[in-house]
Amino acid sequence: SAVISQKPSRDICQRGTSLTIQCQVDSQVTMMFWYRQQPGQSLTLIATANQGSEATYESGFVIDKFPISRPNLTFSTLTVSNMSPEDSSIYLCSPRDGADNTQYFGPGTRLTVL
Amino acid sequence: AQSVSQHNHHVILSEAASLELGCNYSYGGTVNLFWYVQYPGQHLQLLLKYFSGDPLVKGIKGFEAEFIKSKFSFNLRKPSVQWSDTAEYFCAVIGDTGRRALTFGSGTRLQVQP
Numbered sequence: 001s002a003v004i005s006q007k008p009s010r011d012i013c014q015r016g017t018s019l020t021i022q023c024q025v026d027s028q029v030t031m032m033f034w035y036r037q038q039p040g041q042s043l044t045l046i047a048t049a050n051q052g053s054e055a056t057y058e059s060g061f062v063i064d065k066f067p068i069s070r071p072n073l074t075f076s077t078l079t080v081s082n083m084s085p086e087d088s089s090i091y092l093c094s095p096r097d098g099a100d101n102t103q104y105f106g107p108g109t110r111l112t113v114l
Numbered sequence: 115a116q117s118v119s120q121h122n123h124h125v126i127l128s129e130a131a132s133l134e135l136g137c138n139y140s141y142g143g144t145v146n147l148f149w150y151v152q153y154p155g156q157h158l159q160l161l162l163k164y165f166s167g168d169p170l171v172k173g174i175k176g177f178e179a180e181f182i183k184s185k186f187s188f189n190l191r192k193p194s195v196q197w198s199d200t201a202e203y204f205c206a207v208i209g210d211t212g213r214r215a216l217t218f219g220s221g222t223r224l225q226v227q228p
Contacts, residue, residue: 001160031214033215033216041220041221042204042218042219043204044218045215045217048214092157100146100163100165101146101165101208102163103215105158105159106157108157
């Protein structure tokens with residue numbers, strides 16, 4: 001299984017600022033997904049990030065608010081822009097194993113917006 | 115579009131009791147099914163997965179799940195729970211077309227009392 005690390009692990013930010021979350025995987029993966037897990041809730045898919053193409057966003061999520069980069073097969077970033085308290089959540093990147101459809105998860109980034 | 119329903123939101127059991135958590139999915143084609151577990155303060159871990167073949171799949175820590183295609187179900191079972199099984203359990207599905215990311219159910223919080 002893939003080993004995933006994210007930076008920062010947690011942060012407390014002020015309203016109106018932006019935060020970029022980095023996701024590093026220890027192996028090359030074609031498909032990378034970004035999820036949000038709000039307190040006490042399940043995981044909601046934000047977008048799919050494949051290397052060499054624009055990210056595909058789910059309904060309710062837009063590129064201006066959550067720009068994503070995928071410069072290579074082991075790395076991706078998600079930026080949470082112009083933050084509000086409603087963005088307080090855990091953000092997780094999830095690579096998918098190329099051999100099957102299994103997705104793996106790391107510890108995520110716990111974001112608190114004041 | 116694919117969707118997942120977990121009807122048990124909070125389950126409380128005594129140690130040694132048997133466990134069955136319900137999971138039903140909605141999708142018209144071929145599916146891959148997963149159960150993930152999230153222990154308190156930890157990240158999501160894969161418990162087991164079903165791709166094809168024997169509909170009864172065994173996972174880690176004594177868990178198993180049965181895929182019943184006619185009922186669109188993938189219930190999780192364990193014959194005898196332990197206090198250490200206290201966690202949040204998520205059922206997830208991925209279909210063979212369209213969105214190629216996992217769709218999660220709302221989760222079931224299991225509390226095992228010693």
